[in-house]
Structure formats: C-alpha cells, structure tokens
Amino acid sequence: MNTTTEVLEVKVDTARHLEERLNDAVRNLQDVAVRTRKHGILVTRLNPGHYTVSLSDKVPFGITREQSR
Template sequence: MGTPPRVTITATTGSEADDKLNASIHQLQSMTQEYPFRGILVTKHGLGHFSVELSDQVPYGETWESVQATALEAAATVSRQER
C-alpha cells in the first residue's frame, strides 16, 4: 500500500481553486479501494494554498475540511475583532 496519496494545490482565483480541489478529490476517491480505512481531508494552508489527502483521521467515505491558520491570518482576525 505505501504512503497514502497527497495532492498540493496552489490557485490564484476562487474558481481555479474550486476546479483543482474538485479534480483532486475525484482523483483520490478513485484510489479509496487501495486505502479502505481512510477518508479525504482537504486542508487550507493559506490564501490559495491547499492540500488534499487520504487520512486515517477521516472515516472512509467522508470528506472533511480543515483550515490551518497562519500567524499572519490569525493576527489579522484578532485585529478585525478588536475594532
């Protein structure tokens, strides 16, 4: 079986991100027979940066989303909340 697949995505527009994310999810869905105890985890790492992977933290047959905030994004959120 080896290491479960992971796809890294960079996009400059929302529609480009949607297209690439959908294609990556479909690609990994076709591989789930090889990794029957893993679901799909989509993680946003920052503006226009994503990863899509088969994860044992996600139940088989499900797709979960996660956001990994950077320190800069977290500071901007706090700044907006203080106003």
C-alpha cells in the first residue's frame, strides 16, 4: 500500500502549461519533504492533463518518481 501524506492535483488544458505546473507542485512538496526527510515525491499521470503529485513513503527521500495509471 502506498501511504501518502500530502497530495496536490494538477489539471491543465494545454501541454504548454504542463511542465510549469508540475514543476511548481514538485517544488512545493520538496519544501515539505525536507522538513521530515522521510518521503520522496511521486508524480502520477491519471489522464491526459490530469496528474497528482504526492509525498510517498514508497519513494526514497530526495527522489522524484513518475508513474501512469
């Protein structure tokens, strides 16, 4: 089971905004992760233009992983 302590949802209508908004979400969670030093960041593509960015204890601290569902 993947335990997540914080999740940000990213929805975009254009590819132009995708990288910028995903990077912003990852940076926000990096600030949180540094405080606990227990979670990495998991970026999950749910659908085209719809992603979640979350802290995950299944990803080592300091690492960002991507997955698709």
